[in-house]
Amino acid sequence: MSKSIAREFAKGLWSEIPPFRLVLGLCPVLAVTMSVENGIGMGLATTFVLVGSNFLVSLLRNVIPPKIRIACFIIIIATFVTMVEFIMQAYVYPLYLKLGIFIPLIVVNCVVLGRAEAFACKNPILPSLADGLGMGLGFTLSLSLIGAFREVLGNGTFLGLQVFGDAFVPFGVMVKAPGAFVTLGLLLAFMNLVPVKK
Amino acid sequence: MKNIIQMVVVLTVLSGSSAGILAGIRVVTMEKIEYQQLKFQKEPAVRKIMEGSGMDPMAGRFKIDYQGRKLTIFPGEIDGEPMAAFETFGKGYSGDVGVMVGLSLSSGRIIGMGVTTHSETPGIGSKVKDSPTFVDQFKGEPVESGFKVRNDGGGVDAISGATITSRAVCVAVDEAGKVYGELKEQLLPTKIAAKDGSHE
Numbered sequence: 001m002s003k004s005i006a007r008e009f010a011k012g013l014w015s016e017i018p019p020f021r022l023v024l025g026l027c028p029v030l031a032v033t034m035s036v037e038n039g040i041g042m043g044l045a046t047t048f049v050l051v052g053s054n055f056l057v058s059l060l061r062n063v064i065p066p067k068i069r070i071a072c073f074i075i076i077i078a079t080f081v082t083m084v085e086f087i088m089q090a091y092v093y094p095l096y097l098k099l100g101i102f103i104p105l106i107v108v109n110c111v112v113l114g115r116a117e118a119f120a121c122k123n124p125i126l127p128s129l130a131d132g133l134g135m136g137l138g139f140t141l142s143l144s145l146i147g148a149f150r151e152v153l154g155n156g157t158f159l160g161l162q163v164f165g166d167a168f169v170p171f172g173v174m175v176k177a178p179g180a181f182v183t184l185g186l187l188l189a190f191m192n193l194v195p196v197k198k
Numbered sequence: 199m200k201n202i203i204q205m206v207v208v209l210t211v212l213s214g215s216s217a218g219i220l221a222g223i224r225v226v227t228m229e230k231i232e233y234q235q236l237k238f239q240k241e242p243a244v245r246k247i248m249e250g251s252g253m254d255p256m257a258g259r260f261k262i263d264y265q266g267r268k269l270t271i272f273p274g275e276i277d278g279e280p281m282a283a284f285e286t287f288g289k290g291y292s293g294d295v296g297v298m299v300g301l302s303l304s305s306g307r308i309i310g311m312g313v314t315t316h317s318e319t320p321g322i323g324s325k326v327k328d329s330p331t332f333v334d335q336f337k338g339e340p341v342e343s344g345f346k347v348r349n350d351g352g353g354v355d356a357i358s359g360a361t362i363t364s365r366a367v368c369v370a371v372d373e374a375g376k377v378y379g380e381l382k383e384q385l386l387p388t389k390i391a392a393k394d395g396s397h398e
Binding site: 063065067072075078079082083087089090094097100101 | 216224227319
C-alpha cells in the first residue's frame with residue numbers, strides 16, 4: 001500500500017509530469033512564466049487547489065451522482081480557487097497583482113479537473129492526496145523551470161538577482177509570448193528524447 | 199425520480215457549504231486584504247495625485263459615511279488649496295474597476311486620478327491602468343460634468359477594444375461627482391477647515 005502511494009506521488013514528478021508528459025494546463029504555463037517567482041507562486045497555488053480538490057472529490061466519490069459529477073467537481077475546485085485568491089490577497093499581495101486574472105483561471109485548468117475525473121473519483125483518499133501533491137509539485141517544477149529559462153535569458157536575472165555581468169544583453173523576446181512557446185517547445189522536445197520506462 | 203432528488207440534494211448541499219466556507223474565509227481575511235490594497239494600490243495612486251501636497255494624505259486619512267458604507271478620504275493641500283482624493287467604483291468587463299479621484303475642493307475640478315483595483319483582461323482592459331493618456335483626459339474637468347465615452351455621445355475617448363472598461367471609469371468618476379455634490383463639507387479635512395474657513 002505505502003509503495004503504491006509513493007508511486008502515485010512520484011509519477012507526477014517525472015513519468016506523468018503535467019505540462020511536459022500530459023501536455024495539460026498550458027494556459028498558465030505559457031502566460032505567467034515570465035519569472036521564476038511567478039512560476040513558483042502559480043505552481044504552489046495550483047498545488048493547493050489540486051490537493052484540496054483531490055481530497056474532497058475522493059472523500060465524496062460515493063456520494064456524488066455520476067450524472068452531475070463534473071458540476072460537483074467544478075464547485076469543489078472553484079471553492080478552493082477562491083480560497084487561494086483570498087489568501088494570496090491577504091498575505092502575498094504583490095504576487096497576486098502579478099498573477100492577476102490567472103489565479104481565478106485555475107478553475108478551468110485541465111490538470112485540476114483532469115485529476116479529479118481520472119484519478120480522485122475512482123481512488124481512496126490517501127492515494128488521491130499523493131496524486132494531487134505529486135502532480136502539483138510536478139506542475140510547480142515545470143513552471144519554475146520554464147520561468148528560470150525565460151527569466152535568465154530574457155532579463156538576465158534569477159529570482160530577481162543579477163546572473164550575468166553588465167556586458168550581457170537580455171533577449172527581450174524570451175519574456176514575451178513567443179519566448180514562452182519557444183521554451184516550452186524545446187523542453188518538450190528534450191523530454192521526448194528521454195524515454196519513459198513503462 | 200429518486201435520482202433527481204439525490205442530484206438536487208447533493209448539488210445544493212455542496213454549493214451551500216462552499217458558500218459558507220468562502221464567506222467565513224472572506225470575513226477572516228477582509229481586514230488584511232483591505233490593508234494590502236491600501237498599501238499597494240491606493241497609496242501609490244494617492245501619492246501620485248497629491249504630489250507636492252503640504253500635508254501627508256496617508257496620515258490624514260479619515261472615513262465618512264456615504265450611502266451606508268464607509269468611504270476613506272485622503273486629504274491634501276497644494277498652495278493652501280484643499281484637495282481630497284477618494285476611491286469610487288464602476289462595473290467593468292469582469293468585476294469592479296476602482297478609480298482614485300483627486301479633486302480640488304474649491305473649484306470641484308479633477309486634479310488627478312488613477313485606476314486602483316481591477317480584474318480586466320490583461321493587455322486590453324488593463325490598459326486603463328497602464329496607459330496614462332486615458333485617465334489624463336479627465337484632468338482639469340469639473341468632476342460633476344457627467345462623463346460619457348464617445349460611443350455613448352460623450353466626450354471621453356475610450357480605449358480601443360475596451361469600451362466597457364472605459365465606461366466603468368466614467369461611471370466611477372460620476373459617482374465621485376455625486377459624492378462631491380452631496381458631501382462637499384465633509385470632504386474638507388478638519389485641520390484645514392479650522393485653519394481657513396473661507397473656502398465654503
